[in-house]
Structure formats: C-alpha cells, structure tokens
Amino acid sequence: MRDWLQSALRPAGPEAASVHALWEFMLWTSVVVFVLVLGALAWGTFHRRPAGVAPTAEGAPGERRMTRVVSTAVGATALVLFVFLVFDFSTGRALTARRDAAVRIEVTGHQWWWEVNYYDSIPNRRVSTANEIHIPVGRPVLIRLNSQDVIHSFWAPDLNGKRDLIPGKESSLWIQADSPGVYHGQCAEFCGYQHAKMAFLVVADRPAEFARWYAGQADTAKTPTDSVTSRGQEVFLSSTCVMCHAIHGTPAGATIGPDLTHLASRRYIAAGSLPNTRGNLAGWILDAQGIKPGAHMPPNSLTPADLQALLAYLGTLK
Ligand code: HEC
Numbered sequence: 217m218r219d220w221l222q223s224a225l226r227p228a229g230p231e232a233a234s235v236h237a238l239w240e241f242m243l244w245t246s247v248v249v250f251v252l253v254l255g256a257l258a259w260g261t262f263h264r265r266p267a268g269v270a271p272t273a274e275g276a277p278g279e280r281r282m283t284r285v286v287s288t289a290v291g292a293t294a295l296v297l298f299v300f301l302v303f304d305f306s307t308g309r310a311l312t313a314r315r316d317a318a319v320r321i322e323v324t325g326h327q328w329w330w331e332v333n334y335y336d337s338i339p340n341r342r343v344s345t346a347n348e349i350h351i352p353v354g355r356p357v358l359i360r361l362n363s364q365d366v367i368h369s370f371w372a373p374d375l376n377g378k379r380d381l382i383p384g385k386e387s388s389l390w391i392q393a394d395s396p397g398v399y400h401g402q403c404a405e406f407c408g409y410q411h412a413k414m415a416f417l418v419v420a421d422r423p424a425e426f427a428r429w430y431a432g433q434a435d436t437a438k439t440p441t442d443s444v445t446s447r448g449q450e451v452f453l454s455s456t457c458v459m460c461h462a463i464h465g466t467p468a469g470a471t472i473g474p475d476l477t478h479l480a481s482r483r484y485i486a487a488g489s490l491p492n493t494r495g496n497l498a499g500w501i502l503d504a505q506g507i508k509p510g511a512h513m514p515p516n517s518l519t520p521a522d523l524q525a526l527l528a529y530l531g532t533l534k
C-alpha cells in the first residue's frame with residue numbers, strides 16, 4: 217500500500233472543495249488571531265506599569281484603555297466565532313443539498329471490508345462488489361451507508377469528509393469527482409483488530425468507461441471453458457467457499473464475505489491489503505489469517521493442483 221495516497225488538502229470534487237474552503241478559512245483566521253495574540257503578549261511583556269503603582273488600584277494609568285481593548289477583543293472573538301458558525305452551517309447545507317443522483321450506491325461496513333451494492337430499479341441490473349467503488353466522473357453520486365456489525369466510518373478525503381456507518385441507522389453522503397482517477401479511502405473509526413486494513417478505492421471513470429464497467433459487473437460470472445477452470449469451479453463449489461461467498465451464475469450465493477463474481481476486475485484484495493495478483497490470492501486463500509489476522513475467513517488446505525485450478529478459475533472472473 218505504499219502508493220496509497222489520500223489528502224483532504226487536495227480536493228478532487230465539489231464536496232471536498234467546500235470542506236477544504238471551510239478548513240482554509242478557519243486556518244487563516246486562526247493564524248491571524250494567533251499572531252495578534254502573540255503580538256499582544258509581546259507588547260504586554262515589554263510595556264510594564266511604572267513601578268510603585270499597584271495594578272489593582274482604582275483608576276491606575278491606562279486602565280480605561282485596557283477596558284476598551286479587552287472589550288473590543290471579546291467582541292471580535294464573538295464575531296469571528298459567529299462567522300465560523302455561519303460558514304460551517306452553509307458548508308453543511310452545501311454538502312447535504314438534494315440533487316439528482318446519477319448513481320445510488322449502498323455501502324455496508326463489515327469487519328473489515330466494504331460491501332458495495334449499486335441500486336437499479338431493474339433487479340438484474342443491480343451490481344454487487346467489494347472495496348472498489350466505480351463512479352461516473354463529474355456526476356453526483358449518492359452513497360447510503362449502513363453497518364452489519366460495529367460503527368465504521370467512510371472516508372475518501374479527496375472527495376468528501378467522513379461519515380459514520382452505524383448499525384441499524386442509515387446515513388448518507390454525496391461524492392463527485394471532477395476528473396477521472398483513482399481515489400483512496402479508508403475506515404476512519406476504530407472498528408476492531410483489522411481496522412487499519414479496511415481501505416477502499418473510488419474509481420472515477422469517464423461515462424462510456426463507467427457504462428462498460430457497469431454492464432460487465434451486472435453480468436453473471438463467466439462459465440469455465442476448459443478443463444482446468446472447470447476443475448477450479450468445482451473446487452470452489454465443493455469446498456467451504458460457498459458458505460460465505462457468492463459467484464452469480466453458479467449456486468454460490470452467500471453474503472458473509474465479498475461477492476466474487478467479478479473478483480478479477482478488482483485492483484486489490486482484502487480491502488486494500490494486497491494487490492490482486494495470482495500469488496497474493498494463493499497466499500490469501502491458503503492462510504488469510506497470516507495476512508490479516510482476525511479476518512473472518514478461515515485458512516484452507518487445498519492440494520497444489522486444486523489450488524492452481526481454483527486460482528485459474530478465479531482469474532477468469534473479470
Ligand atoms: C467463513 C466464511 C468464509 C469462507 C469459508 C471463505 N471466505 Fe473468503 N472471505 C471471507 C471474508 C469475511 C472475506 C473478507 C475478509 C477481509 O477483507 O477482511 C473474504 C475474502 C475473500 C477474498 C478477497 C475478496 C476481495 O475482493 O477482497 C477471496 C478471493 C476469497 N475470500 C476467496 C475464498 C475462497 C476461494 C474460499 C474457499 C476456499 C473462501 N474464500 C472461503 C469469508 C470466507
């Protein structure tokens with residue numbers, strides 16, 4: 217994950233831009249206030265009262281001026297806080313403003329991966345995937361957030377602020393990417409042992425590319441065409457994998473773990489833990505606990521031939 221770069225200071229969409237504008241305003245206002253306060257402190261340090269005059273004495277020299285200065289500073293503080301409040305409210309309103317969603321996505325948090333479901337009014341056009349969210353560039357996307365177990369927090373800093381996923385209480389947020397690219401995100405609320413390995417990608421595609429990706433994902437899995445991949449499918453369907461995973465177009469339909477129908481189209485496995493390569497997949501399938509201790513996938517013992525067949529089959533799930 218060395219190339220995992222994400223930054224709230226490099227907004228890549230209108231939501232992140234509003235958050236960033238609020239942040240910049242608060243930062244520079246605070247810098248000015250800080251400099252003024254330090255200036256006042258320095259002034260006070262070098263301008264002592266004349267010796268012999270008790271500072272508490274009634275009508276001590278400069279007291280009226282000090283009263284004026286302090287009242288002005290209190291007034292200015294209240295004003296600055298009020299402006300912060302107004303700016304904060306208006307940013308909040310901008311972030312939640314209703315728009316026409318180009319795409320509606322349901323993201324469900326699991327320990328420690330993200331289930332991603334695309335809503336479509338036609339049931340067989342709904343798409344299920346994990347840890348990699350594709351969106352069309354330049355279009356508003358509504359993400360509804362829910363959790364299956366504990367509280368998680370969805371955070372793709374380049375695109376928007378954080379939003380908690382609370383079991384049983386749906387929340388939502390908008391994201392929109394100004395230019396095509398891959399944006400990184402992660403769980404931002406400690407959610408257990410593998411919280412640090414609960415990352416995700418948001419891939420902003422050009423509209424045609426997005427449509428192609430979507431059509432591919434809505435399709436059922438490829439049917440094996442040769443003896444090795446057929447054997448691989450058999451291994452998958454006859455072992456414990458089917459208790460937890462779905463591959464559409466086969467009898468496997470469980471939803472405990474990520475949907476694997478188009479596993480090979482994803483860049484990473486196990487929520488950003490490893491690049492999706494054949495070697496990493498092999499390591500993961502044999503001993504997920506060695507890679508992500510505590511993850512809810514048990515180790516598997518497979519003969520080398522079965523493992524290779526299974527890997528070949530999973531490799532066809534584009
Ligand atoms: C008890 C349930 C369970 C069983 C059995 C199971 N898995 Fe998993 N699997 C999971 C969970 C949960 C995850 C997500 C782990 C994480 O990222 O924290 C996962 C993740 C994966 C991933 C990575 C998917 C992705 O997109 O990140 C692959 C590939 C995978 N499993 C393949 C298999 C295969 C092949 C078998 C059978 C040999 C199998 N699993 C058996 C629960 C299971």
Ligand SMILES: [Cu+2]
Pocket residue numbers: 325326328367368369403404405406407411414
């Ligand atoms: Cu989490």
